[in-house]
Amino acid sequence: MKKNFLYVIQSTSFDGIRIQEALDEIMTVAAFDQPVSLLFLDEGVYSLKRGQNPEILNLKNVVPIFDALEMYEIKLLYIEDESLKIRGLSTGDLILPVIPVSRSEIGGLLENFDVVLTG
Amino acid sequence: MLHLVQDSPTENNKLVLCIERAVPGQTILLIEEAVYGARCDSSVVAQVMKGIEVLTICALAPDLEARGILTEETLPSIRRISYEEFVDLAANSKHIHTWL
Numbered sequence: 227m228k229k230n231f232l233y234v235i236q237s238t239s240f241d242g243i244r245i246q247e248a249l250d251e252i253m254t255v256a257a258f259d260q261p262v263s264l265l266f267l268d269e270g271v272y273s274l275k276r277g278q279n280p281e282i283l284n285l286k287n288v289v290p291i292f293d294a295l296e297m298y299e300i301k302l303l304y305i306e307d308e309s310l311k312i313r314g315l316s317t318g319d320l321i322l323p324v325i326p327v328s329r330s331e332i333g334g335l336l337e338n339f340d341v342v343l344t345g
Numbered sequence: 346m347l348h349l350v351q352d353s354p355t356e357n358n359k360l361v362l363c364i365e366r367a368v369p370g371q372t373i374l375l376i377e378e379a380v381y382g383a384r385c386d387s388s389v390v391a392q393v394m395k396g397i398e399v400l401t402i403c404a405l406a407p408d409l410e411a412r413g414i415l416t417e418e419t420l421p422s423i424r425r426i427s428y429e430e431f432v433d434l435a436a437n438s439k440h441i442h443t444w445l
Contacts, residue, residue: 234442236445267362268362329362329365329366330365330366330368331368332366332368333346333348333366333367333368333371334368336346336440336442337346337439337440339440342440342442344442344443344445
């Protein structure tokens with residue numbers, strides 16, 4: 227039985243291992259042929275910023291994992307427009323193509339999924 | 346859909362963000378430190394009042410009482426609910442999301 231999964235990413239890859247753990251879960255869910263989408267909110271939008279060098283701080287670079295999402299057929303990446311704008315970013319500053327969603331639409335978007343998890 | 350918020354509105358802006366992200370007809374339940382957001386003189390009262398126009402906002406009564414937040418201190422349109430009502434609310438909501 228297929229269920230539609232949505233992972234909400236709200237932290238950066240510099241804030242503990244939450245994103246790494248979320249990405250592991252996302253890959254696992256996708257490996258079982260379940261449709262997965264991602265939603266980036268708040269600090270989570272920074273995790274898609276171009277030009278990151280986490281290796282300088284001896285931290286794992288999660289960008290290649292985000293790049294690999296497409297191979298796992300994870301194609302729908304939503305991002306909250308307001309979260310980007312308040313951080314002085316636009317979709318052009320990001321490593322992957324994303325679908326901007328306005329803040330007032332988030333509650334409705336969540337209802338479109340069978341399972342919503344926070345990464 | 347039921348949104349759960351557990352952080353105080355003076356600690357971070359999760360309650361305000363939740364109100365802005367919820368769509369009309371949805372429910373927000375304030376638990377733990379978030380119940381401070383139910384007070385009439387909280388720092389976010391304007392945003393909570395605006396949210397109440399289109400959303401149902403509840404607060405968990407034991408969490409309010411434990412913090413000494415009296416009924417007369419809370420916004421009248423915020424419903425105080427018991428643990429039993431919390432269970433019913435959760436059981437009757439097709440979607441639940443906790444804003445961590």
